[in-house]
Amino acid sequence: MTTHNRINRRRFMTTTAGSALMISALGTSRAFAADPIKTAGIYTVPVEQQWVSRIHKAALTAQERGDIDYTFSENVSNTDYARVLREYAEAGNTLIIGEVFGAEQEAREVAAEYPNVAFLMGSSFKEDAALPNFAVFDNYIQDASYLSGLIAGSMTTSGNIGMVGGFPIPEVNRLMHAFMAGALEVNPDISFQVSFIGSWFDPPKAKETAFAMIENGADVLYAERFGVSDAAKEQGILAIGNVIDTQSDYPDTVVASAIWHFEPTLDKAIAEVQAGTFTAADYGVYSFMKEGGTSLAPLGTFEGKVPAEVMALVAKRTEEIKSGAFTVTINDEEPKSS
Structure with missing residues (x-):
């Protein structure tokens, strides 16, 4: 410790x-x-x-x-x-x-x-x-995960996307499902390879798993864990990030990332403790996009490289999610390869 x-x-x-x-x-x-x-x-x-x-x-x-x-x-x-x-x-x-x-x-x-x-x-x-x-x-960032899926669906040429996660628990499952829903909305013929490495922090194992997916035809990887983007970079394919923005480390690899902002969650708890009103509650709602708990990272080096019509859809869905006109489905079941 x-x-x-x-x-x-x-x-x-x-x-x-x-x-x-x-x-x-x-x-x-x-x-x-x-x-x-x-x-x-x-x-x-x-x-x-x-x-x-x-x-x-x-x-x-x-x-x-x-x-x-x-x-x-x-x-x-x-x-x-x-x-x-x-x-x-x-x-x-x-x-x-x-x-x-x-x-x-x-x-x-x-x-x-x-x-x-x-x-x-x-x-x-x-x-x-x-x-x-x-x-x-929990990090209910399915809103931004869905948006990153829209982008991924437009960037794959093989129609084969690899997804590497830590454990198939609800917080991971819901993000993968949202990502898959976005990709399928853009391209209904996409197939997915899904694998879990049984660890929250094992970059070598995540990288090895990603290599296997690339060998099996994946040309875009969903990097739920560290190590996946390294494999994508070495093999010259694209990756989608999760929770943090790593594009500065992988400028030619990471197209987009669903970012988690914990500040709304913690700030709410701080306010409740200060007021003496802290009680049992589910703070997961403060990770939703409408609460400022998640966002899609800027495209950075990929600005202008994602199809314009897809970015228009991303912008439209972003506003609809914030207004409540569009709701990203929360699916906590373990995702499977297709």
Whole structure:
């Protein structure tokens, strides 16, 4: 486990402001509204990993604003997750953020032990009213994923698209399905190769899987994991990014990316903690495009290279998604190769 800016509990408990935060219940106003919220992030992967990097970025932004005092641990194993949760709760953190996909039950048990701490956790499950201080979120960026699919469908010449994911869990499945729906809207004859590598961070394995898809005819790759765009770059084909914009690293490879903006999710939680109204809720809605939680990255080096009629459709659908006139279907079932 790698830990940054760790807190000394004894030193914290001897400070007046720290004691005020510890006795402040979620149902009451914070003693000092202007004080930064003591916040901890707990991540099972490096903060450079796509998904976690967006949470980390939003937390750093909130800290720069003065809203939170942020510390974090990365590379925490699922088996160690509950212990680290308790450690940060005992250290007086008022808000704890993280991702509990591999430690759901254990994390909820810890939250029950600390009712005055707000837990905002990435989860495949929903909130439980019986656990009012445990809220969930997920990256519902299917809107931008669908838009990136429209572009991918127009850029493939073989009609064969390869898709490499980490695990077939809802947060991944819904993005793949949205991407596929967009591609099929532009070209109904497209076929897909779908594979999961069983890891959130294994670039060599993702790259190897992508190579196999290229050998099997794919000329566009959906890079849900790191490593896929490397394979595309080496073989001279195109890739579509996910969660972060990597085009600066792959200027001749990555055409478009569906970007996740965690700021609306975290800012909502911060406001609720500040107001003393934080409660069990599904924060996934704040990842929707209409909430500012997702966007399509600029085409950059591919500006003018995507068919104009497709970009017109992308612009039209973007406005319709924001207005509510068009809804991207959320399908959490495991996608299959066609």
